[in-house]
Amino acid sequence: xxxxxxxxxPLSVPEGAIASLNxxxxxxxxxxxxxxxxxxxxSPELIMSIYSNGDKEDGRFxxxxxxASQYVSLLIRDSQxxxxxxxxxxxxxxxxxxxxFGQGTxxxxxx
Amino acid sequence: DTAVSxxxxxxxxxxxxxxxxxxxxxxxxxxxxxxxxxxKKFLKIMFSYNNKELIINETVPNRFSPKSPDKxxxxxxxxxxxxxxxxxxxxxxxxxxxxxxxxxxxxxxxxV
Numbered sequence: 001x002x003x004x005x006x007x008x009x010p011l012s013v014p015e016g017a018i019a020s021l022n023x024x025x026x027x028x029x030x031x032x033x034x035x036x037x038x039x040x041x042x043s044p045e046l047i048m049s050i051y052s053n054g055d056k057e058d059g060r061f062x063x064x065x066x067x068a069s070q071y072v073s074l075l076i077r078d079s080q081x082x083x084x085x086x087x088x089x090x091x092x093x094x095x096x097x098x099x100x101f102g103q104g105t106x107x108x109x110x111x
Numbered sequence: 112d113t114a115v116s117x118x119x120x121x122x123x124x125x126x127x128x129x130x131x132x133x134x135x136x137x138x139x140x141x142x143x144x145x146x147x148x149x150x151k152k153f154l155k156i157m158f159s160y161n162n163k164e165l166i167i168n169e170t171v172p173n174r175f176s177p178k179s180p181d182k183x184x185x186x187x188x189x190x191x192x193x194x195x196x197x198x199x200x201x202x203x204x205x206x207x208x209x210x211x212x213x214x215x216x217x218x219x220x221x222x223v
Contacts, residue, residue, distance in 0.1 A: 046212065088154065096166050096167050104152050
């Protein structure tokens with residue numbers, strides 16, 4: 001079993017729709033969770049971090065965490081073509097700062 | 112002003128050569144990392160330094176050797192390059208271990 005799993009996609013949504021990206025993790029002791037966006041040929045960019053169960057909103061982005069189900073998700077409201085990218089879920093492992101990444105979900109937002 | 116800068120951006124070299132990648136951050140962070148991203152976009156940690164001390168050393172071939180002369184710099188030297196070393200190598204930094212990283216722009220290494 002992979003430590004952090006994501007559906008590789010592509011996930012295709014029409015412009016203006018809600019995109020829902022999901023991630024599961026295997027280490028029940030994990031405490032910190034991150035979403036990165038990576039455009040093709042570019043470096044990953046941190047867009048959300050979440051540490052507590054529940055929802056965290058930042059603009060059009062909402063991160064959701066359910067530690068009991070070992071599940072973290074990212075919702076993108078009013079999706080724009082500029083949101084088309086690969087979204088990487090990352091989970092902090094242990095106390096060394098090591099992030100374990102999922103393989104990423106490719107999102108395509110169609111005009 | 113680039114926060115985390117890597118050089119070179121592209122590196123094409125022959126099998127068996129030795130090469131280095133350099134990373135510098137001007138964010139005042141105390142922790143730096145090397146990650147490898149393969150052709151399937153999978154990002155995997157290789158090394159991490161905190162204030163010049165090696166704190167993460169994943170299972171990578173000992174042909175890879177990191178070096179941190181000070182907390183703002185982290186270099187990666189690769190000996191006897193192999194075809195399988197072809198990937199994008201990202202440097203990243205953070206202040207402490209709690210927040211997420213800031214990544215550099217990456218070095219695309221192609222071994223022919």
